[in-house]
Amino acid sequence: MTDSLRIAVIGAGYWGPNLARNFRASPHWELAAICDLDLDRARRLAGQGHDVKVTDSIRDLLADDDLDAVAIATPAATHHDIAHAALAAGKHVLVEKPLADTGERGQSMVQAAAESSLVLMTDHTYCYTPAVLKMRELIHGGDLGEVLFIDSVRINLGLVQPDVDVFWDLAPHDLSIIDFILPGGLTPITVSAVGADPLNAGKACIGYLTLPLADGAIAHVHVNWLSPTKIRQMIVGGSRRTLVWDDLNPQQRLSVYDRGVDLGLQVLDGADRRSATVSYRLGDTWSPALPETEALGSMVAEFASAIRDKRSARTDGSAGLRVLGILEAASRSLAAGGGAMPLRVEREAMLAGGTARV
Template sequence: MDRGKKTDVTQQPLGVAVVGAGYWGPNLVRNFQASDRFRLRHLCDLDVERARRVLGGYSTVQATADYPAVLADPEVDAVAVATPAGTHLDIALAALRAGKHVLVEKPLAATYADGMRLVTEAEERGLTLMCDHTYCYTPAVGRIREAVRSGELGEIHFVDSVRINLGLVQKDIDVLWDLAPHDLSILDFILPDTVEPVAVAAHGADPIGAGHACVAYLTLRLNTGAIAHVHVNWLSPTKVRTTMVGGAKRTLLWDDLNPLQRVAVYDRGVDLASPHEIGVDERRDMLVSYRSGDMVAPALGEKEALRSMVEEFADAVRERRAPLTDGRAGLRVLDILEAASRSLQFQGAVVGLRAGH
């Protein structure tokens, strides 16, 4: 697809099918039905009765377990995949080969190699492939992206994210693959295009004998020399969802669980005189100065992130451009997750990341 060229496309609602009526599928169903940019035509699930319950008794949307029939429907322009990660490759690949645009729940695929197959297929066919990195469409994360990319915070020195709560302990994946995709997708979204992670080290523990890490810490080294840290935990008695982005000028704190002040920007920090600005004798005793300025809590909108996400999907399809969280964004997250898993296996060894996604 020529992403640099916008073409006139129909403004008729896009026909969409949702695959998966489990945890996330109903949320997609609700938002597609509420959007005037889409017409929901099918909800596909192996458990047809569950799909019918999701749709309700008065819905005209077809509940079905026949995925090939869904793909054969010429009125279906796009498919949204909300199934376990291990099934994403087969379901999404079939949709792309049927000429459908595809939205995939995080993570993009179970492995980087599978994700690359999807990205390549979509690009070769000129189709939109989008990752449902929902947090990237919240007003708060949009404000963080603006603050980082505009230079409001200055050069980024560190990012510190915490996502901890009690459960839910998963059977098939560790806490890294369960929770960290949220924070890694946010990091990928907010950083300027010239700033990227180049290596990761991960440490984890399984104190309850679940068979995989229930507590984990990731440290990412950025190409600027800055670091980003992510803490994920299934065993915390308290729920915490915070991200701090520290810059040379200001520091931003996002507390997702504080509805009264989700985002705060602090004009506080540490300054160190440059060696070029002081004399030779003074260099031995460089003075550290501490700034203690104001805190500003910017007003944020209240639009539902999923609504913004489905609208971005529609706009990307119609305008023939890459969505904000495209397949390659999903690939970058998968790259970090796989490298972090290798680091865990080798007791926290630093693992380099791929370049040029």
């Protein structure tokens, strides 16, 4: 374990045990401590017979000079203060999604990490699944051609959350995936959100996000707590091929369709797509082979690699900030009756925070 990085998990509630299990199993990490206000819960997570420190004091935890990093799995409203304290103590930071509870606080975290030359990584777990990694590879490799549209559906009969609406609860998964697979990340021109509250829960329980992209492309996200059927599906339509991801079909999570619409331009003065002949391309369908690996295992390995290679992580703080900016714009749009809202966080500012190297 001499070459392993030492990490502490802060928060032993819902997500903390998943992080602790993967850090403990990883050859890149030594799980050094569990920090939680509930010491009994922290002790249970630490387990018997393991040399894992248990504490309820973040200050005492961060005073350990041998600690390399912390993983924050606490409520979003606490992320900013804990991350700043950890960065000030010289620790690399992994943060459960969302990065923060506001874009302003998220931007502050990104800037602090850049100024300290430390890695700030957002735990966008889905981005490290074999299927999504393959999607990114195919899109970045040009197999799909120019991306024309993205349709994403995440619906199920789920728990109505007490503190957030359906957009903030479910959409971060889809937004983080789209941000990860698109070259340059997800930078919509505007954000429009339409929601419904048929239960009178005081918040949107059903929602639709519309995100116009550059060059006329568009992304659409549908989230729903009230569906009796569970669907997790994303379609990425390209000028050459179309990709379908069905997360609930383990036998065929990914399908690539060599089918689509071709516009053959007529030889006319001022010819454009409005004077085009439509033809349909009907080709083969194939499913790429995917390894069976746990996403969190790949994520914690990426965190270690980013620290050792002195580079930004694949899902760095700026990726978390882009998702956070879209969620905030969605909330403004929802309050305005579905109007198109610009992003408040400038793309250049997000990129500046993400390009700092350790």
